[in-house]
Amino acid sequence: MDITLEQIEYRYQQHTPFERLALHDISMNIPSGSYVAIIGHTGSGKSTLLQHLNALLQPTKGQMKIGDRTIQAGQKGKNLREIRQKVGIVFQFPEHQLFEETVEKDICFGPMNFGVSKEEAIKRAHRLVQLVGLPEEVLNKSPFDLSGGQMRRVAIAGVLAMEPDVLVLDEPTAGLDPRGRKEMMSMFYNLHKEKNLSTILVTHSMEDAALYADELVILHHGEMKKKGSPRDIFSSPKELEQWGLSVPDIVHFQYMVEQKLNRKLNKTCLTIEELAEELQSMRGDLQ
Ligand SMILES: Nc1ncnc2c1ncn2[C@@H]1O[C@H](COP(=O)(O)OP(=O)(O)OP(=O)(O)O)[C@@H](O)[C@H]1O
Numbered sequence: 001m002d003i004t005l006e007q008i009e010y011r012y013q014q015h016t017p018f019e020r021l022a023l024h025d026i027s028m029n030i031p032s033g034s035y036v037a038i039i040g041h042t043g044s045g046k047s048t049l050l051q052h053l054n055a056l057l058q059p060t061k062g063q064m065k066i067g068d069r070t071i072q073a074g075q076k077g078k079n080l081r082e083i084r085q086k087v088g089i090v091f092q093f094p095e096h097q098l099f100e101e102t103v104e105k106d107i108c109f110g111p112m113n114f115g116v117s118k119e120e121a122i123k124r125a126h127r128l129v130q131l132v133g134l135p136e137e138v139l140n141k142s143p144f145d146l147s148g149g150q151m152r153r154v155a156i157a158g159v160l161a162m163e164p165d166v167l168v169l170d171e172p173t174a175g176l177d178p179r180g181r182k183e184m185m186s187m188f189y190n191l192h193k194e195k196n197l198s199t200i201l202v203t204h205s206m207e208d209a210a211l212y213a214d215e216l217v218i219l220h221h222g223e224m225k226k227k228g229s230p231r232d233i234f235s236s237p238k239e240l241e242q243w244g245l246s247v248p249d250i251v252h253f254q255y256m257v258e259q260k261l262n263r264k265l266n267k268t269c270l271t272i273e274e275l276a277e278e279l280q281s282m283r284g285d286l287q
Pocket residue numbers: 012013020021022040041042043044045046047048049
């Protein structure tokens with residue numbers, strides 16, 4: 001499902017003394033199956049933009065196309081349920097939204113609310129609890145007896161149980177330890193690849209943006225400053241600096257490896273063993 005934003009503007013508390021311009025003239029196309037990371041310093045408008053993607057917020061100017069629906073500023077959006085089902089949002093600390101007595105009920109809540117039969121919802125719960133890396137036994141437990149990381153996985157399973165076409169992730173790894181963070185980011189990446197699930201990641205982690213996304217969007221004071229591949233974006237560190245961003249170490253390392261290998265490869269054609277040896281010696285440079 002494609003999403004297109006056309007000259008979106010968003011003002012909080014419009015026409016009041018507290019009016020605040022949060023997004024200005026944002027245009028972008030997010031084609032089906034893409035992985036986009038939205039980056040920008042705090043207060044740049046990332047969460048505001050993200051909430052437009054399933055029409056939780058509607059633009060105060062411009063229009064957006066979400067699948068086959070067009071939502072125009074000033075028009076009251078009707079029948080947004082379908083959009084809410086097709087675009088699943090994992091909000092920051094989604095575990096705070098768990099409320100049912102059992103994990104199974106919590107995962108089934110969303111799909112059943114959207115008309116899925118109880119039987120089918122339970123089937124999805126069994127499949128998804130495993131997909132998010134939890135044993136099936138947790139289904140009968142209270143979500144509140146689980147650890148914070150496990151609760152977050154349950155909440156994510158609840159969003160996936162809606163079988164969205166687009167998954168929007170707002171800082172999904174906030175507060176997790178490095179291992180939990182890596183596991184979760186890999187899980188989202190595998191989902192994206194295996195199911196061709198469009199994924200839109202809002203993150204403060206330049207490393208995650210560089211590692212997983214095909215395209216990066218930079219927001220700064222509510223404006224879209226740049227959009228491009230990680231290679232495009234990270235090739236201009238000075239430019240990034242003015243928006244309060246920096247090139248992550250992983251990208252420095254990638255370039256160093258590439259440069260070294262290119263130098264070697266220009267000289268002579270390396271055998272696989274020589275290549276492995278070369279990479280091994282570069283490991284030391286990283287550590
Ligand atoms: N409910 C609100 N009412 C008024 N202004 C708001 C509201 N929510 C956000 N803002 C303002 O809109 C601007 C964009 O906020 P937003 O939360 O979208 O930024 P962000 O990039 O997601 O920030 P962070 O990285 O800290 O989550 C900020 O200036 C913020 O103060």
